[in-house]
Amino acid sequence: MTDATGVTGAGGRTRRKFDWLHFLEAYALVAALLVLMAVFGMLKPAAFLSWANISTMLGSQAVLVVLTLALIIPLTAGDFDLSVASMATLSAMILAVLNAEGGWPLWAAMLVALGAGIVTGVVNAAFILYFRIHSLIVTLGTGTFIQGVVFWISGSMTISGLSDGLTEYVIITRLFGIPLAFYYALGLCVLLWYVFEYTTPGRRLLFVGRGREVARLSGIRVERVRFAALISSGFLSAAGGMLYAGTIGAADPLSGQTFLLPAFAAAFLGATAVYPGRFNPFGSLVAVYFLIVGITGLTILGIQTFVQNLFYGGALVIAVALSQLVRNREQQDFS
Amino acid sequence: MTPDLNPVRTAPAHAGAAPGGSVPPESAALAIHGLSKRFGGALALDAVDLDIAEGEVHGLLGQNGSGKSTLIKILAGFHAPEPGARVTLHGADVPLPIPPGAARRMGLAFVHQHLAMLPSLSVLENLRLWRFSTERRWRIDWRREQAQARETFARFGLDIDPRARLADLSQVERALVAIVRAFEDLRAGNASGTARGILILDEPTPFLPSAGVDQLFSLVRDVVREGASVIFVSHDVDEIMEITDRATVLRDGKVAGTLETAQSSADDFVEMIIGRKVELFQAWPHDAAAEPVTVRVEGLSGGMVKDLSLDLHRGEILGLTGLLGSGFDELPYLLYGARPVAAGRLDLPSGSFDLRRMAPPAAIAAGIALLPSDRLFAAGVGSLSVADNVTLPVLGEFLSGLGLDWGGIRGRARDLGDRYDVRPNRADLLLSALSGGNQQKVLMAKWLQTDPVLLLLDEPTQGVDVGARQRLFQALGEAAQGGTTIVVASTDAEQLAQICDRVLVFARGRIVQELTGGQVTKEIITEQCLRSIGVEAIRTKEAARA
Numbered sequence: 001m002t003d004a005t006g007v008t009g010a011g012g013r014t015r016r017k018f019d020w021l022h023f024l025e026a027y028a029l030v031a032a033l034l035v036l037m038a039v040f041g042m043l044k045p046a047a048f049l050s051w052a053n054i055s056t057m058l059g060s061q062a063v064l065v066v067l068t069l070a071l072i073i074p075l076t077a078g079d080f081d082l083s084v085a086s087m088a089t090l091s092a093m094i095l096a097v098l099n100a101e102g103g104w105p106l107w108a109a110m111l112v113a114l115g116a117g118i119v120t121g122v123v124n125a126a127f128i129l130y131f132r133i134h135s136l137i138v139t140l141g142t143g144t145f146i147q148g149v150v151f152w153i154s155g156s157m158t159i160s161g162l163s164d165g166l167t168e169y170v171i172i173t174r175l176f177g178i179p180l181a182f183y184y185a186l187g188l189c190v191l192l193w194y195v196f197e198y199t200t201p202g203r204r205l206l207f208v209g210r211g212r213e214v215a216r217l218s219g220i221r222v223e224r225v226r227f228a229a230l231i232s233s234g235f236l237s238a239a240g241g242m243l244y245a246g247t248i249g250a251a252d253p254l255s256g257q258t259f260l261l262p263a264f265a266a267a268f269l270g271a272t273a274v275y276p277g278r279f280n281p282f283g284s285l286v287a288v289y290f291l292i293v294g295i296t297g298l299t300i301l302g303i304q305t306f307v308q309n310l311f312y313g314g315a316l317v318i319a320v321a322l323s324q325l326v327r328n329r330e331q332q333d334f335s
Numbered sequence: 336m337t338p339d340l341n342p343v344r345t346a347p348a349h350a351g352a353a354p355g356g357s358v359p360p361e362s363a364a365l366a367i368h369g370l371s372k373r374f375g376g377a378l379a380l381d382a383v384d385l386d387i388a389e390g391e392v393h394g395l396l397g398q399n400g401s402g403k404s405t406l407i408k409i410l411a412g413f414h415a416p417e418p419g420a421r422v423t424l425h426g427a428d429v430p431l432p433i434p435p436g437a438a439r440r441m442g443l444a445f446v447h448q449h450l451a452m453l454p455s456l457s458v459l460e461n462l463r464l465w466r467f468s469t470e471r472r473w474r475i476d477w478r479r480e481q482a483q484a485r486e487t488f489a490r491f492g493l494d495i496d497p498r499a500r501l502a503d504l505s506q507v508e509r510a511l512v513a514i515v516r517a518f519e520d521l522r523a524g525n526a527s528g529t530a531r532g533i534l535i536l537d538e539p540t541p542f543l544p545s546a547g548v549d550q551l552f553s554l555v556r557d558v559v560r561e562g563a564s565v566i567f568v569s570h571d572v573d574e575i576m577e578i579t580d581r582a583t584v585l586r587d588g589k590v591a592g593t594l595e596t597a598q599s600s601a602d603d604f605v606e607m608i609i610g611r612k613v614e615l616f617q618a619w620p621h622d623a624a625a626e627p628v629t630v631r632v633e634g635l636s637g638g639m640v641k642d643l644s645l646d647l648h649r650g651e652i653l654g655l656t657g658l659l660g661s662g663f664d665e666l667p668y669l670l671y672g673a674r675p676v677a678a679g680r681l682d683l684p685s686g687s688f689d690l691r692r693m694a695p696p697a698a699i700a701a702g703i704a705l706l707p708s709d710r711l712f713a714a715g716v717g718s719l720s721v722a723d724n725v726t727l728p729v730l731g732e733f734l735s736g737l738g739l740d741w742g743g744i745r746g747r748a749r750d751l752g753d754r755y756d757v758r759p760n761r762a763d764l765l766l767s768a769l770s771g772g773n774q775q776k777v778l779m780a781k782w783l784q785t786d787p788v789l790l791l792l793d794e795p796t797q798g799v800d801v802g803a804r805q806r807l808f809q810a811l812g813e814a815a816q817g818g819t820t821i822v823v824a825s826t827d828a829e830q831l832a833q834i835c836d837r838v839l840v841f842a843r844g845r846i847v848q849e850l851t852g853g854q855v856t857k858e859i860i861t862e863q864c865l866r867s868i869g870v871e872a873i874r875t876k877e878a879a880r881a
Contacts, residue, residue, distance in 0.1 A: 194738060200730045210719055214713060216673070
C-alpha cells in the first residue's frame with residue numbers, strides 16, 4: 001500500500017525493514033524522468049535546460065495532464081473513454097464559436113462547454129450501461145460523432161479571437177515563472193488523489209473496476225459508480241478543452257484529437273509508478289512529463305516530428321507490457 | 336485409507352477384472368486394470384479395476400471425492416495415471432498417459448456436465464466443432480453437412496433444426512445435441528462407420544427437468560442400439576437404477592463393488608456408496624427450537640427454487656443441501672437480492688421485505704450478509720490488499736473530517752486478522768497471496784464484523800484445509816451464540832453434520848426432507864441427498880393425484 005514500512009501483527013509487533021524493492025518499483029519512472037532530463041541536459045544544455053523551455057513544457061502540456069486524469073477515472077472503474085480528446089476539442093470549439101464568433105461572455109460559453117461534457121458522459125454511460133455495450137465501442141463511436149460535430153460548428157476552420165481573459169488566466173499569468181495552467185492540472189491531481197485514496201467513493205470506484213461481482217455483492221451500486229465515472233471524464237475533458245483553447249488562444253478542429261493516444265500512454269505508464277498496478281493521479285502526472293521530456297528533447301536534438309508517433313505508440317505498448325509484468329502477466333479484463 | 340468398518344458387498348459374478356491381473360475378458364469394450372492416481376500425498380485412485388462390456392450402459396457412482404472425476408479425467412487425457420496401469424479398448428492396448436485429444440480418435444467420446452458447447456453458434460456448428468477444429472479440410476460443404484445432421488437427428492427421432500442457434504434450444508435439447516455430437520464423433524473416428532466405442536456421460540442430468548431426463552435416457556438407449564457402450568456417471572441412484580445394466584461404486588478411490596442393476600435395490604447402492612449399513616430413517620419429531628423465530632421466508636420462488644417458506648430461529652445454524660442442480664445453493668443469493676426473484680417475502684426484526692425488490696445494498700442495510708462460494712470472483716478482490724477487502728463494508732466508520740483514516744483501516748485489518756487467526760497477518764498483503772483457508776478467514780471476518788442478523792454462506796469451506804476449517808467453524812459458532820442466524824449451503828455432508836442444528840435437503844427446487852437433532856449426521860445427510868430425487872418424484876405424483 002502507501003507506506004513501505006508496515007507493522008506485523010500476530011504476536012511480537014515488529015517493524016519491518018524499509019522495502020527497497022517496493023520503493024524502486026514505485027519510483028522507477030521518476031528516476032527514468034530524471035535520467036532523461038540529465039541526458040538531454042548534457043547533450044543540449046543551453047536549449048533544453050533553459051527556464052523558457054522547462055516552463056513551456058510544464059504549462060503547455062497541462063492539457064494532456066487534465067485529459068489523462070479524466071481518463072483514469074473510468075479506467076479505474078474498468079471502462080474506457082475514447083471520446084476524451086474529441087470532447088476536449090468540442091469544448092474548445094464551443095468556446096470559440098460562442099465567445100469569439102457569437103460574442104457571448106466567456107463565463108456563459110464556459111458553462112455551455114462544461115454542460116456539453118456532462119451530456120457526452122451521460123450519453124456514453126447510457127449506451128454502455130443500459131444496452132451493455134463495451135465502452136471501447138461506444139466511446140469510439142461517440143468520439144467520432146463529436147469530432148463530426150466539431151467540423152460542423154466550426155466549418156472545419158480554426159477560430160481565433162477568444163477573449164483575452166482566457167489566455168490571461170491560462171498561460172500568460174505565471175506563478176514562480178510557470179503558467180497557471182500547470183497549477184490547475186496540479187490542483188486537479190491533488191484533488192483526484194484525495195478522492196481516490198481518502199474517500200469512500202474512491203474506494204468504491206476501485207472495487208468496481210477490480211471485481212464487479214464482488215462490488216455488487218458488497219452492496220456497491222455498480223452501475224451508479226460507472227455512470228458517475230463516465231460523467232466525470234466527460235466533464236474533465238471539457239475542462240481540458242478550455243485549457244487548450246486558453247493555451248493556444250484559439251480553437252482548431254483537428255489538433256485536439258492528437259491528445260488521445262498520449263493520454264492513454266500516460267495513463268498506462270502512470271499505472272506503473274507511485275502506486276504500481278493502479279491508475280493513479282501522480283503516476284499519470286509523472287508519466288505525462290516523462291513523455292513530454294522525451295519528445296521535446298528529441299525535437300531539440302533535431303530529430304523529425306515522426307518521432308512523436310514512435311515515442312507515444314511505443315510508450316503505450318511498453319507501458320502496458322510493464323504493468324502486465326507487475327501483475328505477473330495475468331489475463332487483462334477490461335470488461 | 337483405513338478399511339471400512341462394515342463388510343463391503345462382494346461384486347456379482349462377472350464384475351471386476353479377473354483376479355491376478357490376467358487379460359481382461361474378450362467381450363470387454365473397455366478394460367481398466369490397476370489404475371492409480373496420486374495427488375501429492377493422497378491416493379485419489381487406488382488400483383481401480385473396471386470393465387465395460389460391449390453394448391452396455393455402465394453406471395459409475397460415488398460421493399464427492401470418491402475418485403469418479405479423476406477416473407474420467409484420466410480417460411480424457413487430462414491426468415497421467417501412476418505407472419503400472421493397463422487400459423485396453425476393444426482388446427487393443429491404449430498408451431498411458433492417454434495423449435490429450437487422442438481419446439476421441441481412439442473411440443472415447445465425452446459429454447461433460449457443462450456440455451462444452453458454444454451457445455451463440457448454430458446447432459450444426461456445435462455438432463461439427465471437433466471435426467472442424469481438427470480435420471485437415473479446406474472447404475466446408477454446408478449443404479451436405481446440414482443434410483447429414485438432419486439425417487442423424489431423424490434417426491434418433493429428434494426434431495431439432497440444425498440451423499437454429501444453440502442458445503434458443505431448451506436445456507434438454509442442448510444436452511441431446513451434445514450426446515448426438517459425441518455419438519457422431521465416435522462414428523467419424525471409426526473406419527467402419529459404426530459407432531463402436533465408449534460414450535462417457537459425466538453427470539448430464541442435474542439441470543434437467545424429469546421429462547427431459549426421460550428423453551435423454553431414450554436417446555442413450557438408441558445410441559447403445561447403434562453399437563456404442565456407455566459409461567454413465569451420476570450421483571443419483573434412481574437414475575442409475577433406471578438406465579444402467581451394471582454399475583460400479585467408487586469409495587475413497589477404490590472400487591467398492593459392481594452391482595448388477597436388475598438384481599439390486601436402491602438401498603444396496605446407497606449402502607455401498609456410504610460404505611456401511613445405514614439405519615433406516617424414521618419420521619422425525621419436530622424439534623421446537625427454544626429460541627424465538629427471527630427470520631421468516633414466505634413463498635420464495637426464483638431460479639430453481641419454487642414456493643419455499645421457512646422459519647429461522649435466533650442463533651440457529653441451518654444447513655441447505657441436495658444434489659447438484661437441486662437449487663439449495665441458490666437460496667443464499669435469492670435472499671440477498673443478488674439474483675432475480677419471482678415472488679417471496681422476507682421478514683426480519685428490522686422489517687418486512689418484498690424479495691422481488693431486494694438488492695444487495697438493501698440487504699446489507701437490513702442486516703444480511705452473504706459470503707459467496709467463488710472466493711476470488713464474487714467474494715473478494717485478489718489484486719487488492721487484505722485491508723482493502725476486509726474493510727469494504729465498514730468504510731464509513733473510518734471517515735473523519737480529513738477523509739479515510741488509513742491507520743485505522745490497517746489497524747482494523749490487523750485486529751480481525753489476530754482474532755480469526757489469519758496467517759500471515761499482514762494488512763498490506765494482496766488477498767490473492769494468502770492460502771485459500773486464510774482468504775476465507777479474511778472474507779468471513781469482512782462480514783462478521785458487521786454483526787449481521789442473517790449470515791448466508793455458500794460452500795464456506797471449499798478448498799479450505801482442515802485446520803482453517805475448524806477455525807472457521809469456531810467463528811460461525813461464536814457468531815451464532817451472539818444471536819446471528821446462519822444459513823450454510825453446502826454439498827459437504829460432514830461439514831453440515833458438524834455445524835448445523837438443522838439441515839434441509841432439496842430436490843428440484845423444493846425442500847424434500849428436514850433433518851433435526853440426532854438425524855444431523857454425515858451418513859443420514861448423504862443418504863437423504865441420494866434419495867432426494869425419488870422423494871420429490873413421489874410427492875409430485877401425489878400432488879398431481881390430489
